[in-house]
Amino acid sequence: MPVYPEALEYAAMGLVPAGAYRNRDFRLFMVDFAPTVNRILQDVLFDPQTSGGLLICVAPDRAADLLNVLKAKGIQDAAMVGEVIAEPKERIIVE
């Protein structure tokens, strides 16, 4: 997940919107964080401010092509951020 370094700095200072805490309360029960994902990064991931990000779902065999096209069109920060897996059901695993 591409993150502005300054976002982590400000989150560490407590500049976290109230909505981030509400998002956390709402979804935490279904999220498994790896130990490497510290609390600051967790809060940034729960942040409701999306900076206009767009999440695209695509079949796995098309993903690399899509990424190349996006980058060729000048969207340098386009990234593959995850995959949908069959098991475990209804869990969001963040590593």
Place this chain on the structure above:
Amino acid sequence: MTSELDCRGLACPAPVLQTKQMIEKENPSEIRVIVDNQAAKENVSRFLGSQKFDVSAEQKGADFHVTGKRGIGAATAEPPVAIQPDSEKQKIMVMIATDRMGLCYDTLGKLLIITFIKTLAEMGDELWRLVFVNNGV
């Protein structure tokens, strides 16, 4: 002496910004900030921690009292994080031509523009002029 700050009724990020301003102005060895919501309690605690205070928080009725104490030797703690002045300082003019941020969601937009204006002071010397025109007046 304990500096006390009442931030009840204030939405984020105002409690953190006011705490930051008080620390910059008074450099207290002990500070107590009163807030009335969980997010502000968490954020003020985190901010005080980042400024090398030992932080404790307790609930009093509907409010939270967040207390920060500076330990021995903490007088040399770094000053609150501020934007470092660049050698080539920018001059930034902010022009506001409307009373809301963005389109479509007017209630949210009006809240956002107020928060935006309140946080402009954090730009420090780089903020050169504020210009209000049309509906921004």
